[in-house]
Amino acid sequence: MKGRSLLDLADYSLEEITHLLDLAERFRSEGIPRAHADKFFCALFFNPSLRTRTSVEIACSRLGIHPIVHNVGAGVWKLETRDGVRMDGDAAEHVRDAVGHFLNRTVHGLGVRCFADPNASWEENRRDQVLRAIAAVSDVPVVNLESATGHPMQGLADLMTLRRKLDGPPEKRTVAVTWAYHPRALPTAVADTALVAFARAGYGVRLIHPPGFELDDEVMLAARRASQGRFSIHHDLDDGLYGVDAIYAKSWGGRGRGGGAPAPDAYRDWIIDSRRQALGAPAGFMHCLPVRRNVVVTDDVIDGPLSWVAEQAEARMWTQAAVLHELL
Numbered sequence: 001m002k003g004r005s006l007l008d009l010a011d012y013s014l015e016e017i018t019h020l021l022d023l024a025e026r027f028r029s030e031g032i033p034r035a036h037a038d039k040f041f042c043a044l045f046f047n048p049s050l051r052t053r054t055s056v057e058i059a060c061s062r063l064g065i066h067p068i069v070h071n072v073g074a075g076v077w078k079l080e081t082r083d084g085v086r087m088d089g090d091a092a093e094h095v096r097d098a099v100g101h102f103l104n105r106t107v108h109g110l111g112v113r114c115f116a117d118p119n120a121s122w123e124e125n126r127r128d129q130v131l132r133a134i135a136a137v138s139d140v141p142v143v144n145l146e147s148a149t150g151h152p153m154q155g156l157a158d159l160m161t162l163r164r165k166l167d168g169p170p171e172k173r174t175v176a177v178t179w180a181y182h183p184r185a186l187p188t189a190v191a192d193t194a195l196v197a198f199a200r201a202g203y204g205v206r207l208i209h210p211p212g213f214e215l216d217d218e219v220m221l222a223a224r225r226a227s228q229g230r231f232s233i234h235h236d237l238d239d240g241l242y243g244v245d246a247i248y249a250k251s252w253g254g255r256g257r258g259g260g261a262p263a264p265d266a267y268r269d270w271i272i273d274s275r276r277q278a279l280g281a282p283a284g285f286m287h288c289l290p291v292r293r294n295v296v297v298t299d300d301v302i303d304g305p306l307s308w309v310a311e312q313a314e315a316r317m318w319t320q321a322a323v324l325h326e327l328l
C-alpha cells in the first residue's frame with residue numbers, strides 16, 4: 001500500500017481493508033510504533049472537525065510523524081481547485097501552486113476534509129471536485145478525511161467497532177443504516193461509505209429512510225451487489241429495525257431538496273429511542289458524531305449500555321494510525 005492514496009474505501013480490496021483492521025487491532029493492544037520519525041503530514045480542513053483532527057494528530061505523533069493542520073481560508077489562503085479560471089474571487093491560491101509547487105516538496109502525505117457544497121447540485125457534488133483536484137496534483141499519498149462522496153476513515157473505524165462488538169461471522173449479523181431527523185440538511189458521505197463497507201464486509205444491511213431521502217443510485221447499487229442478497233430498503237423505521245444487531249443512525253439531506261433545506265416537521269419522530277432500540281436483536285447504537293441529542297438519539301440510548309459511539313470514536317485513532325503507517 002506504500003505510496004497509495006485513500007480517497008474511497010471502494011478502491012481497496014477486502015483483503016487490504018482486513019489487513020488495515022488487523023493492524024489497527026494490533027496497535028490497540030501493543031501500541032503504535034514510531035515507525036515514521038521525521039516525516040510530515042499536512043491536513044487541509046475546508047470544514048470543521050473534532051474527532052478527525054484530534055485523532056489524525058495523535059496517530060501522526062505516535063507514529064513519529066509531525067502533523068501540520070491547516071484550516072483552509074482561516075490562517076492559510078483560501079484555495080481554488082478549478083482549472084483554467086480567472087482567479088479574481090475569494091481564493092488567493094490555486095492547489096496547483098499550494099500542493100504542486102510547495103507541499104509536494106515538503107511533506108510526505110496529505111489529508112483533505114472537504115464536505116459536499118450545500119449550494120451545488122447533486123451531480124456537481126458527486127464529482128468531489130476539491131478532493132479530486134488535490135489528489136490530481138499531489139505526488140504524495142492523499143487521505144480523504146471526509147469529502148462530498150465518502151468518509152473512508154470513519155468507515156474503517158465503524159468496521160473495527162462492528163468486529164469488536166459482534167461475535168461470529170458478519171454473514172450472521174445485520175446492521176441498519178437509518179436516516180434520522182435533523183434541523184439541517186447534512187451530507188451523505190458517512191452513510192454512503194458505511195452502506196457499501198458493511199455490505200462488502202459481509203453484514204446484512206438495511207437502509208431505512210423516508211421517501212425522498214434516497215442515497216446515490218451508484219452507492220445503493222454497490223451495496224446491493226456486495227450484499228449477496230442481504231440488502232433491503234425500508235421506509236418505515238420500526239419495520240426496518242426489527243431484529244437487527246446494530247443501528248447506525250445518521251441524517252442526510254434529500255436529493256431533490258438542494259440548497260440545504262431542512263427535512264419536513266412530519267419526520268421529527270425519526271429518532272432512535274429506547275423503544276426503537278429494543279426492536280433489535282438487541283441492537284448496539286452507532287453514530288459517527290457529532291450528534292444532536294434528543295433530535296437524532298435520546299440521551300438514554302446514547303449514554304446506555306448498548307451505545308458504541310465511544311468505541312467508534314476511539315477506533316478512529318487506531319485505524320488512522322494503521323492507514324498512515326501503511327501509506328506513508
Ligand code: CP
Nearest residue numbers: 049050051052288289
Ligand atoms: N466523525 C467525524 O468525522 O467527526 P468530526 O467531524 O468531529 O471529525
